[in-house]
Amino acid sequence: MVSRPVRxxxxxxxxxxxxxxxxxxxxxxxVLASCAGEPESEKKAADPGDAYPVEVTSCGHTSTIExxxxxxxxxxxxxxxxxxxxxxxxxxxxxxxxDDEIPEKxxxxxxxxxxxxxxxxxxxxxxxxDPDFLYASYGSAFTPEVAGTQxxxxxxxxxxxxxxxxxxxxxxxxxxxxxxxxxEIDAVAKALGxxxxxxxxxxxxxxxxxxxxxxxxxxxxxxFWYDGGDKTxxxxxxxxxxxxxLDAVKATNIFADLDGGWNEGNWESVIAADPDVIVFADAxxxxxxxxxxxxxxxxxxxxxxAVQDEAFVTIPFSESTPGVRLVDGAVGVSEQLxxxxxxx
Amino acid sequence: MTQxxxxxxxxxxxxxxLNRSRPLGxxxxxxxxxxxxxxxxxxxxxxxxxxxxxxxxxxxxRRLGLGEFGVTVIDDRxxxxxxxxxxxxxxxxxAALAIxxxxxxxxxxxxxxxxxxxxxxxxxxxxxxxxxxxGVSFAGLAGSxxxxAAAFAGALAxxxxxxALATGPGGSLPPARxxxxxxxxGQACAAYTSFLVLMxxxxxxxxxxxxxxxxxxxxxxxxxxxxxxxxAVAATLLALTAxxxxxxxxxxxxxxTSLGINVTRLRWTLLxxxxxxTACVVAFAGMIGFVGLVVPHMVRILTGPGHxxxxxxxxLAGGLILVWADLLARSxxxxxxxPLGVVTGVVGAPFxxxxxxxxxxAG
Numbered sequence: 045m046v047s048r049p050v051r052x053x054x055x056x057x058x059x060x061x062x063x064x065x066x067x068x069x070x071x072x073x074x075v076l077a078s079c080a081g082e083p084e085s086e087k088k089a090a091d092p093g094d095a096y097p098v099e100v101t102s103c104g105h106t107s108t109i110e111x112x113x114x115x116x117x118x119x120x121x122x123x124x125x126x127x128x129x130x131x132x133x134x135x136x137x138x139x140x141x142x143d144d145e146i147p148e149k150x151x152x153x154x155x156x157x158x159x160x161x162x163x164x165x166x167x168x169x170x171x172x173x174d175p176d177f178l179y180a181s182y183g184s185a186f187t188p189e190v191a192g193t194q195x196x197x198x199x200x201x202x203x204x205x206x207x208x209x210x211x212x213x214x215x216x217x218x219x220x221x222x223x224x225x226x227x228e229i230d231a232v233a234k235a236l237g238x239x240x241x242x243x244x245x246x247x248x249x250x251x252x253x254x255x256x257x258x259x260x261x262x263x264x265x266x267x268f269w270y271d272g273g274d275k276t277x278x279x280x281x282x283x284x285x286x287x288x289x290l291d292a293v294k295a296t297n298i299f300a301d302l303d304g305g306w307n308e309g310n311w312e313s314v315i316a317a318d319p320d321v322i323v324f325a326d327a328x329x330x331x332x333x334x335x336x337x338x339x340x341x342x343x344x345x346x347x348x349x350a351v352q353d354e355a356f357v358t359i360p361f362s363e364s365t366p367g368v369r370l371v372d373g374a375v376g377v378s379e380q381l382x383x384x385x386x387x388x
Numbered sequence: 389m390t391q392x393x394x395x396x397x398x399x400x401x402x403x404x405x406l407n408r409s410r411p412l413g414x415x416x417x418x419x420x421x422x423x424x425x426x427x428x429x430x431x432x433x434x435x436x437x438x439x440x441x442x443x444x445x446x447x448x449x450r451r452l453g454l455g456e457f458g459v460t461v462i463d464d465r466x467x468x469x470x471x472x473x474x475x476x477x478x479x480x481x482x483a484a485l486a487i488x489x490x491x492x493x494x495x496x497x498x499x500x501x502x503x504x505x506x507x508x509x510x511x512x513x514x515x516x517x518x519x520x521x522x523g524v525s526f527a528g529l530a531g532s533x534x535x536x537a538a539a540f541a542g543a544l545a546x547x548x549x550x551x552a553l554a555t556g557p558g559g560s561l562p563p564a565r566x567x568x569x570x571x572x573x574g575q576a577c578a579a580y581t582s583f584l585v586l587m588x589x590x591x592x593x594x595x596x597x598x599x600x601x602x603x604x605x606x607x608x609x610x611x612x613x614x615x616x617x618x619x620a621v622a623a624t625l626l627a628l629t630a631x632x633x634x635x636x637x638x639x640x641x642x643x644x645t646s647l648g649i650n651v652t653r654l655r656w657t658l659l660x661x662x663x664x665x666t667a668c669v670v671a672f673a674g675m676i677g678f679v680g681l682v683v684p685h686m687v688r689i690l691t692g693p694g695h696x697x698x699x700x701x702x703x704l705a706g707g708l709i710l711v712w713a714d715l716l717a718r719s720x721x722x723x724x725x726x727p728l729g730v731v732t733g734v735v736g737a738p739f740x741x742x743x744x745x746x747x748x749x750a751g
Contacts (some may be wrong), residue, residue: 080451082469085461104530166436166718166725167606171465184596187532188607189725200465212531214523308587329591 085201100203100231103183103211105194109203112237113177119164119191120181121146122207122367126232127179128153129368130241138173140165141185144328144362147369164190177235178204181367183212205235209366220284220305220366222253229368249371253292256374261381262295268319268350269297271306271361272330274338279309280323285364285373292374293381295321305366315344321384322350323377327361355384413697416690420704424479427708431475431715432467436725439466448472469609477608478714479707480616481673482683486706487623488662489680490687490699494634495658496563503666503680506570506659510577511546512539512670516600517581521593532607535600536671542577543667547660549573561655602727603676605714612672623665624703630658631695638693678732679706682740689747709736 097110115137118124124139128150138160146154160169164184170191178191186194186206197204207228211217218224226246233242267290269280280286282297284305290297298317299309322339324332336356339345350356357380363373433444446457447467488503496505515538519526526534526541553569556562585594608616633654636644641651669676683706684698691697713731720726 080453083450083456083459083461083464161724163724167470168435168437168466168718171470172437172462174462182592183531184592188609189532189604193531193533212523212534213525217523304588306590 094237095234096237098234098237100205100235102208102228102231103206103213103216105204105206107194107198107203107205109177109235110201111176113203113235115173115175116177116179116236117160117170117173117175118179119185120207120210121362122181122209122365123179123232124154125150125368126229127236129245130229130233130236130238132233132236132238132241133157135177135236137175138165144360147372167192175202178202179206179232179235180204180210181207182210185210203235205231220288222249222288222370225366225368225370245368252371252375256292256378257294259378259382260294261378261385262290262293262321265295265320265381266298266317267295267321267323268314268317269299269323269325270335270339271325271364272327272335273308277309277311277314278306280325280364281305281307281309285366285370286323286325288366288370289359289364289374289377290323292371293378295377295381311345315348318349320350321355321357321381322348323357323359325361325364326358332356332358353388357381357384413691417697417700417704420701420708424704424708424711427711427715428475428479431478431711432471434715434719435466435471436718436722437466439463443467473610473613474605474608474714475711477605477613477616477673478710480613480620481605481669481676482679482706482708482710482713483703484616484620484623484665484669484706485676485680485710486683486687486702487620487627487699488666489682489706490684490695490702491627491630491634491658491662492680493684494637494695495655496567497637497640498563498567499685500681501567502677503662503669504675505567506663507546507550507573507577508543508663508666508670509675510574510581511549512543512667512675513581513601514546514577515539515542516674517584517597518542520596520600521584521588539674540667540671543663543670546573546577547663547667551659558652559656560652561659563655566659599727600674602729603674604717604725604728605673605710606718606725608672616669616672619665619668620703620707623661624700626661627658627699628696630654631699634695635693673728675729676710676732677729678736679710682736683709686740686743689743 094112096112097108099106099108113135116127116135117138117140118127118136120141121143124142125146127133127136128146131153133153133156136157138158139154140160141163160173165173167188167190178185178197180186180191183206185191186197186204191197191204194204194206208216208218208224209220209228218227226242226249229245230239230242233239269286269290271278271280271286279299279302280290280297281302281304282300283303286305287297287300298313298319299307302309324335326332339348339351345351357377359373359376363369363376432448433439433441443459443463444467446459447463449455450457450459450464451468485503489501492501492503492505493499515526516535518524519534519538526538529537550566550569550573551561553572554561554566556565581597585597633644633649636647636649637654644651684702687698687702687705691701709732710728713728713735716735717726717728717731
């Protein structure tokens with residue numbers, strides 16, 4: 045210890061000792077952190093016969109996939125469903141974060157893959173699972189709290205892809221459209237090594253949409269898309285999944301001039317428009333039944349023509365978000381509109 | 389007369405234990421520091437993925453350059469790249485918040501003062517929520533880095549606004565007015581963030597905002613851990629240099645002035661200093677309640693009001709509590725992390741209530 049002149053106000057000894065210890069501690073940590081590096085990891089060699097390495101780009105980030113993924117992990121339901129829709133669940137080592145149920149048609153394939161967590165797995169669990177490809181629907185998956193940033197993942201040799209609809213920078217997100225959904229599916233199929241699966245998927249959905257356009261079940265009908273809320277309704281607006289579904293069946297959205305996929309509407313506009321049909325989004329946090337009961341119980345809203353006629357259409361909320369199930373949502377709405385027309 | 393004398397003697401006996409002798413105070417600091425280091429070591433061995441203790445030791449030993457020990461990449465990433473900085477970050481964040489709380493409680497002479505006093509929480513939330521909900525990039529960054537940077541900028545903007553509102557004639561900063569200015573700015577910020585979340589955010593964004601508000605050190609990596617450690621050490625050092633002035637402050641402004649202290653300058657320095665430190669913490673770990681408000685009170689019960697012991701003890705206790713809170717946050721529920729703010733509140737509040745009650749009975 046270095047001797048120092050005694051200061052007039054003593055009692056500083058304890059304090060400065062602590063301080064010195066703290067500084068030494070911090071310095072030690074700094075030195076240690078720069079000592080040995082990360083141990084060498086085994087690199088998977090690309091099979092010369094296939095297309096790898098391939099590159100996938102979204103949200104301004106390009107990730108290189110060195111070899112066909114065998115231990116991919118999907119975060120968020122949207123990403124999981126894309127892989128299931130492509131029939132490529134054999135590439136998955138795990139899934140995480142469901143918003144609601146996986147549809148019946150994919151249930152068996154989904155159940156065969158381990159579920160890592162109800163929501164996001166911890167960053168430790170993701171490291172321990174040692175994935176070779178990470179695919180997420182929301183930018184929140186690629187934060188240090190969860191998987192780490194995509195750049196960090198590149199450094200660790202883990203390829204990653206973020207749905208363009210989930211870009212953190214909203215200006216990088218595409219306008220919601222069926223084309224944009226299919227583009228994402230193309231990229232994922234390419235990353236997982238089966239581009240043909242995406243082509244087949246696109247052809248099937250395009251054929252379904254063509255049929256809906258011919259049927260035009262919503263022609264001449266005005267629609268109020270009721271998503272949730274009571275004091276003010278959250279409504280399907282003009283720039284997202286609900287609008288795409290209504291366009292596909294040629295119906296008119298009374299809130300088409302509102303921005304975004306969903307937005308806050310107001311009851312006065314609903315009453316003024318007096319829509320022919322009401323579409324209810326059915327979700328665990330706001331069921332269609334609740335919303336129907338609310339409309340029926342309200343002295344003014346119960347007088348709406350659509351409520352009096354029970355011109356109700358119900359679709360699962362997850363079929364109204366821009367993703368692989370949006371076409372299913374459009375098919376469902378179309379079928380229910382035809383049924384309503386037949387009963388009239 | 390004898391009765392009064394008895395009462396005084398009684399109070400002295402039952403008063404804060406550690407205030408009575410210097411060696412005892414020094415010993416308490418050493419014990420607290422030892423506990424902190426021990427707790428950090430324990431925390432390194434616990435996480436959502438179980439790693440056997442020998443493997444944990446092997447990872448650390450290898451990183452210290454003591455050999456190879458057949459450490460796997462996965463273990464190294466788990467222990468050295470995720471848990472180590474996280475534990476260090478937790479200790480640093482706890483220490484920084486506690487020291488800021490202690491200083492602010494003294495400088496404003498307000499028991500309810502906490503590090504987020506000067507509009508910091510509101511301002512930081514405005515920045516963070518803007519980035520999360522509107523999905524804009526900030527300072528050339530996107531995603532979580534942008535959230536941190538925007539929170540820091542928001543906190544500083546709110547601080548400037550609060551100081552502008554609170555500054556009296558001649559540049560004085562009356563404490564009551566400062567606190568109220570903080571409340572006013574905080575309310576305006578809260579209105580903005582609520583508006584933004586409800587009007588334009590989807591449910592996913594709203595969840596993310598809530599998570600951010602409750603704080604976490606899960607995202608702390610080596611780079612941010614080192615920054616936080618430096619900030620915490622610097623904050624403790626700087627606060628200690630003002631320790632004796634803060635002691636004088638306890639007797640009121642007039643007494644402090646008569647002891648030759650430039651009250652206005654001290655207040656400005658410490659208010660701005662603590663605000664900067666808090667803004668740094670918020671940028672990396674979000675908002676973590678309780679620690680900054682309550683730890684200084686807990687420590688005061690033990691040490692008494694003297695700052696030369698209160699300040700370092702608060703830093704150590706804050707670090708200790710947050711290391712344990714984070715350990716609980718990541719191990720209580722399997723496969724999920726509980727927000728740090730929830731743990732500090734749920735575990736800390738009853739403990740504080742117990743301490744308060746003990747103190748009342750003793751005093």
